[in-house]
Amino acid sequence: MKNYTSKQVIAGFFSKGFIYRVFVILLPALFIISCDQKHDQREGAPLKHHVIFDTDANNEVDDQHALAYLLFNGDVFAVEGVTVNATSDPDGYDTFSPVSDHYDEAKRVMQLCGVFDRIPLLTGAQDSFEEIRDYIHKPDFDGYEAVDFIIEQALRERNQELILLPVGKLTNIALALLKEPRIAESVRIVWLGSNYPEPGEHNQDWDIGAMNFILDVDVPFEMVTVRYGDPSGTDAVKVTKAQILHRMPGKGPQLSEPVTGRHGGEFYNWGDYSVELFKKYQMWGDPPGRALFDLAAVAVIKNPSWAENYAHPAPIFKDGKWVERPDNPRKITIWEWFDIYGIINDFFITMDNYVLADRP
Numbered sequence: 001m002k003n004y005t006s007k008q009v010i011a012g013f014f015s016k017g018f019i020y021r022v023f024v025i026l027l028p029a030l031f032i033i034s035c036d037q038k039h040d041q042r043e044g045a046p047l048k049h050h051v052i053f054d055t056d057a058n059n060e061v062d063d064q065h066a067l068a069y070l071l072f073n074g075d076v077f078a079v080e081g082v083t084v085n086a087t088s089d090p091d092g093y094d095t096f097s098p099v100s101d102h103y104d105e106a107k108r109v110m111q112l113c114g115v116f117d118r119i120p121l122l123t124g125a126q127d128s129f130e131e132i133r134d135y136i137h138k139p140d141f142d143g144y145e146a147v148d149f150i151i152e153q154a155l156r157e158r159n160q161e162l163i164l165l166p167v168g169k170l171t172n173i174a175l176a177l178l179k180e181p182r183i184a185e186s187v188r189i190v191w192l193g194s195n196y197p198e199p200g201e202h203n204q205d206w207d208i209g210a211m212n213f214i215l216d217v218d219v220p221f222e223m224v225t226v227r228y229g230d231p232s233g234t235d236a237v238k239v240t241k242a243q244i245l246h247r248m249p250g251k252g253p254q255l256s257e258p259v260t261g262r263h264g265g266e267f268y269n270w271g272d273y274s275v276e277l278f279k280k281y282q283m284w285g286d287p288p289g290r291a292l293f294d295l296a297a298v299a300v301i302k303n304p305s306w307a308e309n310y311a312h313p314a315p316i317f318k319d320g321k322w323v324e325r326p327d328n329p330r331k332i333t334i335w336e337w338f339d340i341y342g343i344i345n346d347f348f349i350t351m352d353n354y355v356l357a358d359r360p
Contacts, residue, residue, distance in 0.1 A: 128171060
């Protein structure tokens with residue numbers, strides 16, 4: 001029997017042939033481990049919220065800032081599309097504005113945020129739910145582009161709910177539910193609207209019929225309350241004109257071609273347009289400022305701890321007031337008492353460190 005030195009044994013153990021045999025034996029196991037690790041990473045990764053943002057973008061200044069905040073939170077939201085509807089114009093609560101104006105304003109914001117070429121923008125309803133509902137089976141009814149898009153996206157297979165985020169009147173959403181009731185099983189509606197339990201509020205008053213219809217449909221429905229003059233509503237989520245003028249210039253992607261603003265002028269980034277909007281629009285208070293109502297609706301989806309919420313039997317709005325239905329088994333969620341500092345601070349942090357949203 002041949003005697004081997006310790007060096008010879010070690011050398012033989014790690015010979016090319018031995019290493020090759022070990023590699024062939026262990027390769028499948030290594031591959032399985034690697035795949036399992038990747039699978040675990042995918043499973044553990046937080047899912048983005050899939051959202052359709054529905055807006056009367058040309059109404060005030062909060063819609064534009066809410067849309068930009070959504071589009072700059074691409075690590076949190078996957079934006080399926082933006083749909084528009086018509087309410088008032090920026091110069092008066094009772095002055096009617098064509099839906100094309102709201103489309104144009106949403107388009108400006110999407111261009112300035114650098115996403116217009118990859119996220120769909122669709123025209124929705126000009127008139128009210130009651131005026132349109134009898135015509136929804138015609139191919140070109142008022143608002144069909146937005147309504148059909150909402151239905152199409154809601155019926156797509158995905159591993160999570162589709163969030164419908166209306167920050168104007170509820171016409172497009174109600175028409176979609178009327179035309180295709182099946183979507184109620186796959187959507188979550190988070191609406192910026194109402195002064196509940198008090199009457200009045202812009203988004204509510206422009207289409208009470210649409211709101212009442214949704215209150216009687218078995219669909220997840222959340223009201224992010226406005227409550228003018230009440231610290232418990234989104235009216236309290238204010239930003240001052242001085243803050244915008246100081247913090248916003250130059251924010252966002254820099255464009256090579258300018259975008260013409262609502263009041264004229266040329267803009268190469270979203271931040272400069274934000275400043276322009278605050279310079280042109282009426283401010284209130286001391287110091288002068290403005291509530292960013294719609295921004296809060298985006299924020300509570302991103303971080304539910306930035307407000308309080310509770311389940312409540314769905315009421316109905318009749319004869320100018322809310323009517324409670326305590327025995328109603330259909331519950332809705334009501335949001336109130338918003339973390340003003342948390343929301344506004346996150347808005348400015350997002351503007352400084354934006355991540356562009358995309359379609360999933």
